[in-house]
Amino acid sequence: MAAIGSPELLIVLGGDATSAEIDHVVARLEEAGVDARVTRGREATVIGAIGDRELLATLPLEGYPGVEQVLPILKPYRLVARELAPDPTVIEARGRRIGDSSFGLIAGPCSVESREQTLATARAVADAGATMLRGGAFKPRTSPYTFQGLGLEALEILREAREETGLPIVTELMDPRHVEEVVETADVIQIGARNSQNFLLLSEVGRAEKPVLLKRGLSSSVEELLMAAEYVAKEGNDRIILCERGIKTFETSTRFTLDLGAVAVLKNETHLPVIVDPSHAAGRRDLVLPLARAAAAVGADGIIVETHPQPEEALSDGPQQIPTSEFAAFAAEVTAIVSLMGKEIG
Numbered sequence: 001m002a003a004i005g006s007p008e009l010l011i012v013l014g015g016d017a018t019s020a021e022i023d024h025v026v027a028r029l030e031e032a033g034v035d036a037r038v039t040r041g042r043e044a045t046v047i048g049a050i051g052d053r054e055l056l057a058t059l060p061l062e063g064y065p066g067v068e069q070v071l072p073i074l075k076p077y078r079l080v081a082r083e084l085a086p087d088p089t090v091i092e093a094r095g096r097r098i099g100d101s102s103f104g105l106i107a108g109p110c111s112v113e114s115r116e117q118t119l120a121t122a123r124a125v126a127d128a129g130a131t132m133l134r135g136g137a138f139k140p141r142t143s144p145y146t147f148q149g150l151g152l153e154a155l156e157i158l159r160e161a162r163e164e165t166g167l168p169i170v171t172e173l174m175d176p177r178h179v180e181e182v183v184e185t186a187d188v189i190q191i192g193a194r195n196s197q198n199f200l201l202l203s204e205v206g207r208a209e210k211p212v213l214l215k216r217g218l219s220s221s222v223e224e225l226l227m228a229a230e231y232v233a234k235e236g237n238d239r240i241i242l243c244e245r246g247i248k249t250f251e252t253s254t255r256f257t258l259d260l261g262a263v264a265v266l267k268n269e270t271h272l273p274v275i276v277d278p279s280h281a282a283g284r285r286d287l288v289l290p291l292a293r294a295a296a297a298v299g300a301d302g303i304i305v306e307t308h309p310q311p312e313e314a315l316s317d318g319p320q321q322i323p324t325s326e327f328a329a330f331a332a333e334v335t336a337i338v339s340l341m342g343k344e345i346g
């Protein structure tokens with residue numbers, strides 16, 4: 001997808017519209033100096049018309065053969081809006097899928113701490129059926145005095161883990177100065193909660209040729225999350241996975257308050273896949289499984305979970321990491337709910 005502006009109108013044709021009908025609408029729009037973005041789905045074909053609203057109003061769009069509806073876009077988010085794509089977006093990395101009927105099981109340590117710790121975790125999660133390996137190389141820590149990540153050395157270790165297990169790598173990009181290295185290694189680029197509204201970073205990954213896992217900010221509304229995704233999509237990258245990871249509320253019994261209602265809302269509002277991070281929301285390992293099950297049941301397209309061979313020795317987020325020895329049992333419990341929802345681990 002090339003960099004584009006945002007559509008003002010959606011022109012909806014039936015699922016049985018012919019290529020000639022679609023081409024005809026596109027040709028009329030282009031003649032009038034309006035760009036068209038065509039999304040073909042099973043039920044409908046949607047053409048986003050990108051151009052001046054007043055100029056668009058002069059075109060007899062409703063009268064063109066095959067056109068069923070012409071809808072103005074009223075919401076602030078456009079490219080990520082459900083209306084723009086009739087079918088759910090499926091994100092694929094190295095043959096693993098997230099979205100529609102494919103549930104992503106992303107697992108791995110909070111931080112890449114050593115070669116041994118990362119490879120041991122990668123093997124354990126691969127054996128347990130995980131679909132992607134997570135691991136932080138650059139860590140956004142609240143305290144500047146705590147472990148900040150191994151940086152570039154960690155990227156090298158992640159590449160080795162991928163080579164051995166075949167699992168695609170999900171790792172966080174924090175600093176625009178590391179775009180090249182992180183984008184080269186990552187199969188999915190994570191944007192963390194604290195950078196969720198770092199608009200320069202969002203535009204940067206919008207120009208990358210890799211999918212983006214965008215976490216909800218600690219204090220972001222659903223609309224702010226969707227607008228953050230819009231920043232990425234506007235630059236031409238519409239391979240985005242949204243992630244609910246808990247928000248700040250008055251409640252202190254969990255580390256953050258997991259907003260499962262937001263997952264249900266997002267599934268209505270956007271065609272993008274939505275996953276849940278039960279680990280950071282819970283902050284303690286005994287709650288990770290119930291929250292993960294609930295995520296699958298509410299309709300999430302996947303989860304991202306932290307696991308470590310020896311959580312008590314972890315350099316970050318020890319209390320919430322599941323021991324790798326327990327990960328297979330955890331995965332089996334989540335898979336049971338995934339199956340009930342009519343989905344498969346992707």
Ligand code: PEP
Binds near residue numbers: 136140194277
């Ligand atoms: C993480 O995934 O390790 C992380 C730091 O998550 P978040 O940005 O959601 O806090």
Ligand code: MN
Binds near residue numbers: 280306316317
């Ligand atoms: Mn963490």
